[in-house]
Every structure is written in C-alpha cells, then in structure tokens.
Amino acid sequence: MHGGDVQITAREAGTVTVVEFEGHLDTNTAPEAKERLDGLQDGGVQKILVSFEKLDYISSAGLRILLATAKRLGASGGSLRICGLNETVSEVFEISGFSVILSVFGNEAEALEGF
Amino acid sequence: MSPPGQIRTIVIADGLTKDVLSPDHPYCAGYENVGDREIERLFGRGKYYGDGPLPTFLRAVADGGPANGCGLILLSPVGKEGSNGTGGTGTIFVEPIEELARGAVIVPTKDVVIPADSLREAFGTLGVSEDAFADTRFLVVGCHTDRRILGLASLLRNVWECAHVAISPHLVGSATQEAHFAALRHTLPAAGIEILLDLEVTAEYVGLETQPFSEFGCKPVSIEPPEALDALGDTGRHIVELLCLNWTRARLRPLAGGFSGSLLFLADGWKGGARTEPLVVKIDAFAQMRRELNGYHQVKDFFGKHVPTFGYPIWSGDSIGVGMDLAAMEGRPQTLQDTFEQADREDSLELFLRRLDKSLALLSDKLYGNTKDVAWVVPYRAFGLHTEQQAIWMRENANLILSYLDEAGSDPPKVDPALMEKLLRLIAANEDGVDSEVCLCHGDLNLANVICDDGDNIWFIDWTHSGKAPLELDLAKLETDAKFVMSKEFDLDDLPRLRRFEEYLLSQRIPAEAANLPEDLKFVKWDLRFRRILDAVRRIRGACFELKQQDEWLVYRVALLRHVLHTLSFDKRRDRGECELPQLMHALYSAENLVFNLVADDFHLKIRGERPTSYPPRLRISIDEAPWLLDCDEYDPPYHVDPSVLENDRMIVEGGWADPEDIGLIADKLAGMEARFRDDAGRPLNPHGRTGIAGRGLLGYWACNLYVSATVTRTSSETGHTEILLGGREDEVKLSLPRGFVLFEETPRAAIARVLEDKVGWQPGEADGEVVFEGFTYDRRQTDHAWVETQAFLFHGLADRTPGTLKAGGEFDELRWWPLEAETVNRVPSDQAHSIRGAVTRLIDTGQLDRSEGDRLLERTG
Numbered sequence: 001m002h003g004g005d006v007q008i009t010a011r012e013a014g015t016v017t018v019v020e021f022e023g024h025l026d027t028n029t030a031p032e033a034k035e036r037l038d039g040l041q042d043g044g045v046q047k048i049l050v051s052f053e054k055l056d057y058i059s060s061a062g063l064r065i066l067l068a069t070a071k072r073l074g075a076s077g078g079s080l081r082i083c084g085l086n087e088t089v090s091e092v093f094e095i096s097g098f099s100v101i102l103s104v105f106g107n108e109a110e111a112l113e114g115f
Numbered sequence: 116m117s118p119p120g121q122i123r124t125i126v127i128a129d130g131l132t133k134d135v136l137s138p139d140h141p142y143c144a145g146y147e148n149v150g151d152r153e154i155e156r157l158f159g160r161g162k163y164y165g166d167g168p169l170p171t172f173l174r175a176v177a178d179g180g181p182a183n184g185c186g187l188i189l190l191s192p193v194g195k196e197g198s199n200g201t202g203g204t205g206t207i208f209v210e211p212i213e214e215l216a217r218g219a220v221i222v223p224t225k226d227v228v229i230p231a232d233s234l235r236e237a238f239g240t241l242g243v244s245e246d247a248f249a250d251t252r253f254l255v256v257g258c259h260t261d262r263r264i265l266g267l268a269s270l271l272r273n274v275w276e277c278a279h280v281a282i283s284p285h286l287v288g289s290a291t292q293e294a295h296f297a298a299l300r301h302t303l304p305a306a307g308i309e310i311l312l313d314l315e316v317t318a319e320y321v322g323l324e325t326q327p328f329s330e331f332g333c334k335p336v337s338i339e340p341p342e343a344l345d346a347l348g349d350t351g352r353h354i355v356e357l358l359c360l361n362w363t364r365a366r367l368r369p370l371a372g373g374f375s376g377s378l379l380f381l382a383d384g385w386k387g388g389a390r391t392e393p394l395v396v397k398i399d400a401f402a403q404m405r406r407e408l409n410g411y412h413q414v415k416d417f418f419g420k421h422v423p424t425f426g427y428p429i430w431s432g433d434s435i436g437v438g439m440d441l442a443a444m445e446g447r448p449q450t451l452q453d454t455f456e457q458a459d460r461e462d463s464l465e466l467f468l469r470r471l472d473k474s475l476a477l478l479s480d481k482l483y484g485n486t487k488d489v490a491w492v493v494p495y496r497a498f499g500l501h502t503e504q505q506a507i508w509m510r511e512n513a514n515l516i517l518s519y520l521d522e523a524g525s526d527p528p529k530v531d532p533a534l535m536e537k538l539l540r541l542i543a544a545n546e547d548g549v550d551s552e553v554c555l556c557h558g559d560l561n562l563a564n565v566i567c568d569d570g571d572n573i574w575f576i577d578w579t580h581s582g583k584a585p586l587e588l589d590l591a592k593l594e595t596d597a598k599f600v601m602s603k604e605f606d607l608d609d610l611p612r613l614r615r616f617e618e619y620l621l622s623q624r625i626p627a628e629a630a631n632l633p634e635d636l637k638f639v640k641w642d643l644r645f646r647r648i649l650d651a652v653r654r655i656r657g658a659c660f661e662l663k664q665q666d667e668w669l670v671y672r673v674a675l676l677r678h679v680l681h682t683l684s685f686d687k688r689r690d691r692g693e694c695e696l697p698q699l700m701h702a703l704y705s706a707e708n709l710v711f712n713l714v715a716d717d718f719h720l721k722i723r724g725e726r727p728t729s730y731p732p733r734l735r736i737s738i739d740e741a742p743w744l745l746d747c748d749e750y751d752p753p754y755h756v757d758p759s760v761l762e763n764d765r766m767i768v769e770g771g772w773a774d775p776e777d778i779g780l781i782a783d784k785l786a787g788m789e790a791r792f793r794d795d796a797g798r799p800l801n802p803h804g805r806t807g808i809a810g811r812g813l814l815g816y817w818a819c820n821l822y823v824s825a826t827v828t829r830t831s832s833e834t835g836h837t838e839i840l841l842g843g844r845e846d847e848v849k850l851s852l853p854r855g856f857v858l859f860e861e862t863p864r865a866a867i868a869r870v871l872e873d874k875v876g877w878q879p880g881e882a883d884g885e886v887v888f889e890g891f892t893y894d895r896r897q898t899d900h901a902w903v904e905t906q907a908f909l910f911h912g913l914a915d916r917t918p919g920t921l922k923a924g925g926e927f928d929e930l931r932w933w934p935l936e937a938e939t940v941n942r943v944p945s946d947q948a949h950s951i952r953g954a955v956t957r958l959i960d961t962g963q964l965d966r967s968e969g970d971r972l973l974e975r976t977g
Contacts (some may be wrong), residue, residue, distance in 0.1 A: 057745070075529055080641075095742060101534065
C-alpha cells in the first residue's frame with residue numbers, strides 16, 4: 001500500500017541534531033530509522049529534532065520508533081522534538097494521540113526556538 | 116457504699132440445682148447436667164467442690180451483699196425433688212447453695228419459662244420498684260448461658276429496659292462449650308448486655324470487696340505486645356478479649372500493614388503454659404466487615420479448608436471483630452510474605468517457590484478455573500484507570516519520589532512525570548476492549564494474605580474486596596507486591612540494574628529462566644534478590660496465562676499499571692506504607708515502562724474492535740490506516756445492516772425509524788449533508804475514519820444518527836445535596852440517563868421532551884433545558900456509513916416541581932434520584948458520563964453546584 005524507501009540525513013543546528021526523513025516511515029523502513037536514531041544517542045546526542053517536512057507517510061511502526069527515542073532521551077536528560085508534518089502524517093498523529101504526547105512544531109525554525 | 120437496706124444491685128442465679136451442677140450419680144448423667152469440666156470450672160473439684168468462683172461469689176453476696184445494697188434471687192424449678200416451689204427446704208439446690216437459699220429470695224420456675232411476674236415481685240420484695248429498674252445493676256449468674264441465662268438477661272435489658280445488665284463468663288456455664296462461647300461473644304453483647312471478663316471487676320460491679328477473688332486468676336486474656344494494645348484501643352482490646360475468652364495469653368502479629376494498618380492479626384495463644392491453635396483476628400468497621408463476611412460466603416464453597424473457618428462476629432461500638440480458625444494446621448503458621456522475605460539462600464528460596472506454586476495451583480484450580488467466563492473487558496475502565504484522579508496522583512507521587520532522589524544526591528536514570536502523565540491520559544482514555552477471562556477474584560491478593568504452615572498447607576484470608584473481575588486483577592497484584600512492596604533489600608546503587616531488569620520483565624510475556632537471560636542481566640542468576648523476583652514472576656504469569664485462551668497479555672499489563680500506580684503511594688516517609696525510596700523508584704520505573712509499552716501496543720495503535728454481538732467481527736486495521744485521507748487499497752470491511760433496520764424503513768413502514776437501504780431514494784438528503792469524506796456512491800463517511808465495518812449495522816440513518824440525552828438534577832430538599840435522575844434495568848448493573856434517538860424531521864428539543872415523557876413521566880416546558888454538550892460520540896454500533904452524535908441537555912431543579920409524578924417507562928424498570936457524586940457517575944456508561952461531566956461543569960459555572968464538590972467529581976470520573 002505505502003511501500004517505499006526512506007532517506008535519513010542528520011545535520012547539526014547548534015546543540016541540536018536535526019534528523020530529516022524523506023519518503024515512507026513504515027514497517028519496512030522503521031528498523032533503519034531506529035538504527036540511525038539509536039546510533040545518534042549512543043554517540044551522546046541529547047537533543048534531536050526530527051523533521052518530517054519531506055516525509056510522505058508514517059505507519060504505527062514509525063510511531064513506535066519515535067516513542068522509543070523519546071523514552072531513551074528522557075532517561076538521560078535529553079529531549080525530542082518533531083516538526084513539519086504534512087496533512088497525512090498530521091492526521092495519523094491526531095488519531096493516534098501522538099500530537100499530544102510528543103512535542104510537535106509547525107516548522108524547523110519554530111522547533112529550534114528555545115530547544 | 117449504699118445506705119443499709121437500700122438495694123442497688125441484684126444478682127439473679129439460675130440453674131444451681133443438683134440436676135445441673137452435681138458431679139454425683141444419678142445427676143451427672145442427666146441431660147441438664149453441664150458436665151465435669153464446667154462443674155469443676157465453676158464450683159471446684161473433689162474436696163474443693165464448693166470453693167470455685169461461683170459459690171464463693173454467691174456466698175460473698177449472701178454474707179456481705181445486703182450491707183452493700185446487693186440482693187440475691189435464686190430461681191428454683193417447681194415440681195422437682197425436694198422443692199415446694201417457694202423455697203425453704205433447699206434440698207433441690209446443690210449443697211454449697213443450700214444454705215444460701217435460706218437468705219435469698221426464691222423465685223419458682225417451670226421448664227423453660229422465664230417467670231417475669233414472679234421476678235418483678237421478687238424485686239419488690241427486695242425494695243426495688245419498677246421505677247428504679249433503670250438505676251439498678253443486675254448480674255445474672257448460673258447455668259445455662261445460652262438458654263435461660265440469655266433469656267433472663269435479655270428480659271431485663273431488652274424488655275424492661277434496665278440500663279445495667281451484666282454477665283461474667285467466670286460465673287456462668289453451659290453443657291455445650293460452643294453455645295456458651297457463642298452467647299458470650301455474640302448474642303449477649305448484641306443484646307446490649309455487658310460482659311465482665313475480670314472477676315474482680317465483677318465483684319466491684321456488685322459492690323463486693325475484690326481481694327477475695329484475686330486468687331482465682333479469672334482475668335481477661337493478656338495481650339502482647341504493647342504496640343498491639345495501642346493499635347487496638349479500648350474497643351479492639353475488648354473484642355480480642357472476647358475472641359480469646361478461653362486463652363490466658365495472646366500474642367498478636369500484624370498480617371498486613373504493620374500495627375498502623377488495618378487490624379488484621381495472627382494471634383498465637385496460650386492456656387496457662389500450653390500453646391493453643393492460632394487464630395486469625397480481624398477487626399474493622401461494620402460496613403467493611405460485612406463485605407468481608409460476604410466475600411467469605413462467596414468463596415468458601417469453592418475453597419473448603421483453604422479459607423479460615425469463621426467464628427461468631429463480635430460487636431463493640433461501631434466495630435466488629437471476627438476470629439478465624441485455620442483448619443488442620445501443622446506447626447506454626449506464617450505468611451507467604453514471611454517466606455519470601457526469608458528466601459535469602461537457595462534452600463529457603465526453594466521453600467518459598469514451592470509454597471507459591473501450591474498457592475497458585477489452588478487459586479487456579481478451585482477459584483479462577485472454576486468460576487471462569489469470557490466477557491468483553493474494557494481494561495482501563497475495569498481497573499479504574501480512566502479517572503482524572505489517577506493521572507493527578509501519578510504526577511504528584513512521581514514528583515515527590517524524584518524530590519526524595521534529589522535530596523539523597525542520587526543520580527540514577529531519570530523519568531519524566533509530565534510525559535508519563537500525557538501517556539497515561541492517552542491510553543486511559545481508550546475505551547476499547549477485548550474478549551477476556553473474568554472470574555471470581557480475591558481482589559486484594561498480596562503475599563501477606565496467604566498463610567502457610569510447616570506442612571505447606573495454604574489458607575487465603577481477607578476477602579473484603581472479592582468479586583467477579585478480570586482474572587489478571589489478583590495475579591498482577593501478586594507480581595506487583597513481590598517486585599516492589601516485599602523486595603526491601605535494594606538500595607539506590609541498585610537502581611540502574613533494577614530499571615534494566617524491569618524493562619526486560621515488561622517486554623516478555625513469560626520471562627526466560629535466569630540462565631537464559633540477556634547478557635546485560637546475567638547478574639540475576641547469582642543475586643538472589645533479583646532471582647526470587649524473576650522466579651516468582653515466571654510462576655505467577657505462567658499460572659495466569661495458562662488459564663487464558665488467547666495469547667494477549669494486554670489486560671495483565673493494564674492490571675500491573677493499576678497496581679504499580681497504587682504502589683507509588685505506599686510511601687514510608689509519609690506513613691502510607693512499607694516502601695522506602697529504592698522500592699518507590701523501582702515502581703516508578705515500572706510505571707514508566709508500562710505507559711510507554713501500552714501506548715506502543717497494537718491495542719492502542721489499532722482501530723477499536725468493540726461491536727454488538729449481532730455484528731460480524733470488525734476488520735482490525737492499524738490506526739495509521741484509519742484516516743480516509745490515506746488510500747488503503749486492501750481495506751475491504753464486511754458489510755452489515757441489521758434486519759431490524761430494514762424492517763423499519765420509514766418509506767415503507769408507517770412510523771419507521773430507518774432510512775431506506777436504497778440510497779437513490781434519499782439522494783437529495785445525502786447530497787445536502789455536510790461531509791468531509793464520501794465514498795464512491797456519494798455516501799458520507801464516518802468523520803473519525805475507518806471503523807472496520809461498512810453499512811449501517813444497527814443504526815437507522817445513513818451518516819449521522821442524532822441522540823439526545825437528559826441530565827436531570829435537583830437539590831434535595833432533605834439533604835441539601837445535588838441529585839441526578841437515573842434509570843436502571845433489572846438485567847443491567849449500569850445506570851442510564853434518559854435518552855433516545857431523534858426521529859426523522861423531529862427537532863432535538865421535541866425529541867428530548869418526548870424521551871422524558873416516555874421514560875420518566877415528566878414533560879419539560881418548551882424553553883426548559885440547556886445544551887451542555889454536542890458532537891460526535893463513540894458508539895459501539897458505529898460503522899463506516901453510520902455514526903452517532905449527541906446533544907446533551909441539562910435540566911436542573913425542574914423535574915421535582917410536581918413530586919410523585921416521575922415514573923419509570925421505556926427500557927427502564929426503575930427510576931431513582933442518585934447523589935451526584937463520582938461513584939454514581941462511574942456507574943453509567945462512559946459516553947453518558949461525558950454528558951454528565953459537561954452538565955456538572957455547567958452547574959459549577961452557574962453557581963448551582965459547589966465548586967469543590969464539582970471539581971472532586973470531575974477528578975474522580977473520566
């Protein structure tokens with residue numbers, strides 16, 4: 001249904017690591033996303049901004065990855081923010097309630113402010 | 116001391132005759148005789164016959180009583196050997212009493228009759244008129260405690276309303292010990308008769324010198340340790356003294372919560388130097404104890420000897436105490452908690468696990484498996500997690516625990532209470548359910564409520580909270596208790612390992628054996644503090660899941676969450692339990708893991724599966740596939756329309772309440788509806804996304820089916836409290852608001868007026884009522900093509916203007932005004948609870964409901 005790849009790139013924005021997702025974050029691509037996010041945390045990254053501006057679709061598997069990242073960062077005193085949800089991804093966040101439990105911002109500039 | 120001749124106390128003695136109290140033939144063989152043991156206890160033995168407490172006491176009354184204002188009345192059977200029924204010969208009485216009879220007032224009696232008129236005359240003979248009954252002290256002595264002694268005391272106290280009527284166990288006796296104790300412990304106190312357990316106090320009561328009676332040692336049981344006496348208070352002490360009436364010493368050990376918790380003890384007893392069988396003693400308020408007794412009655416048929424045998428309950432003030440025997444006990448009893456805490460070596464761990472295995476096998480076999488049923492379980496609601504209060508408590512407790520950690524200067528892995536609260540609110544609002552096992556449960560199963568003996572016999576105690584509940588309720592409690600409450604040996608340095616360990620335990624339905632754990636948990640194998648938790652958890656979950664038909668363990672984890680949130684408050688620093696900081700932090704880690712795991716669980720990330728039984732199963736897609744915005748080519752749900760809908764097509768049947776199935780006939784109506792999404796045929800689609808069933812199911816109209824409900828409230832003229840009108844059905848535990856669907860071309864106001872007239876017999880005025888909520892409402896009947904929206908009205912202070920007119924109608928069998936409080940609101944289905952909460956908010960805002968009262972209700976409902 002939503003088969004596709006995901007491209008993940010990471011860059012620094014001050015003390016924040018911005019991780020951009022492009023394509024589909026679903027059951028097939030979630031392991032790769034987990035590996036990238038875990039790798040950043042293993043390397044000591046404390047502040048992660050996940051940018052979904054170029055993400056077309058997210059499945060429940062992708063939601064689980066975000067949750068695991070938020071939990072792990074929280075334990076070490078770090079934090080996770082998310083920005084740039086398109087209408088489809090936003091609807092999934094709304095229905096699942098993740099828009100309430102995770103810190104979601106309209107765009108990258110808003111998300112970086114005060115992070 | 117009274118003036119000479121003025122009688123202030125009357126001692127009435129019955130059953131002091133040869134046929135009752137003589138140890139000699141032929142009397143001792145008669146059915147009236149109380150037997151050697153009682154004769155010896157009351158009168159003395161052999162050459163000392165006549166020197167026992169009863170004749171000594173009566174001699175003192177006869178000799179010195181009158182000088183102290185004390186009169187003696189002896190009841191004497193008519194028609195027995197040697198008696199003329201009026202006294203004088205004395206030959207009917209046993210020898211030590213014969214001489215006393217000459218100075219006493221004799222009252223003739225016959226068979227089982229209580230000679231009320233003759234007694235009144237006898238009082239008159241002693242100079243006590245009826246006017247003086249209330250101020251006179253009465254002491255009834257003799258045999259048989261459970262028969263005429265009881266009748267005499269009851270006549271005085273309950274019929275003639277004498278305020279001071281007493282009995283001393285040392286001066287009464289019966290042929291049957293059980294009947295004797297039942298009368299002393301239960302029947303006589305319940306009739307308002309004072310039981311004087313100390314013979315010296317009894318002497319004082321009738322105005323005698325106490326010193327001559329000290330040698331008998333007729334004292335109440337001596338209670339140890341001093342903390343127990345402090346915990347018991349006067350009322351509790353009196354109850355324990357009555358329960359342990361035939362003991363000389365009782366040593367109490369608290370079974371739960373220490374001496375500061377509920378009064379539940381294991382009482383070790385002595386008679387002189389000899390140990391007695393121990394007794395479980397529980398003292399509680401009347402309402403609580405009634406629940407306990409009801410609980411025992413519920414389970415005793417299933418559990419037989421594995422629940423204690425109840426003695427007669429004892430009233431004292433507002434409290435009731437009960438003694439419970441543990442049948443066929445071998446050696447000394449201890450709780451399973453004791454065994455767990457002592458499991459610090461391989462052999463003692465083995466003992467604990469053996470007893471745990473046996474406990475679980477008994478519970479599974481005799482209780483859970485025996486009463487098991489499958490039902491629709493809405494887990495967060497079933498375990499009371501849906502209320503606002505739970506989220507508040509969790510946040511407050513978590514912040515407090517973290518502040519303790521800061522004070523201690525410790526820096527273990529942190530948790531984020533604010534995020535945990537959001538996660539809890541999200542999952543707890545999920546009102547979906549699963550088909551799951553429900554059975555008769557204990558309701559408060561912890562290791563202290565399981566008693567074991569040296570022969571590994573098991574008893575389960577404290578059934579106050581028993582009832583039908585999800586199977587997981589008890590077993591998740593047991594796991595929580597073992598992990599956090601009972602595991603007291605951890606310190607702050609252990610927290611990182613405890614966190615990893617708990618994370619693992621909550622990731623596996625049945626955790627692996629110690630030897631097969633992941634590399635980072637290898638320490639569990641050699642650290643018995645961890646291993647006994649692992650072994651206990653493996654066994655508890657094994658017992659639970661063996662009874663389940665499906666592999667899910669969602670309900671178990673929700674039950675764990677319920678119990679662990681409760682554990683966060685068992686704070687020793689606040690004197691609320693036994694948990695020190697490491698235990699509380701361990702529990703907090705568990706709560707954190709559970710809320711994260713449950714948010715990520717399929718149960719939360721799939722669309723709701725609830726449906727009426729007539730529906731086909733829903734297609735359970737992930738919630739990310741639910742939005743209509745997303746293409747979902749594989750989505751092919753079953754189509755369902757109930758026959759009752761087709762039979763009520765309003766275009767065919769007069770008064771029909773359903774649209775036609777052929778949408779071409781109502782094309783204009785459908786086209787005119789506002790709809791964000793439509794299917795290829797132009798039918799509006801459920802605004803909350805895919806539901807897993809197409810068609811209308813049981814709903815009459817395509818698209819929105821509008822419901823109206825009425826929250827009817829009043830301020831009670833009797834109590835001043837706010838009340839709500841709710842209906843009930845005989846076959847339903849739940850209560851309900853008056854409500855119904857809006858019919859075709861009917862306005863919501865006309866609909867609510869019709870519903871109220873039909874279901875409660877009251878017609879509101881046209882302008883009455885205000886709308887407190889309107890919008891989409893989850894309804895288990897919903898489909899892709901039909902859903903429910905509600906308009907909820909509030910009517911305050913209007914419906915009782917014409918008292919007596921309200922009458923149950925429609926689906927209601929019963930209609931009642933209920934107090935508007937959380938317990939009431941939690942008894943209505945959740946969709947209606949939302950309407951009531953809206954009404955409560957309006958009542959607060961308009962000053963018609965006290966704000967603190969209203970806020971309390973809103974916190975405790977959801």
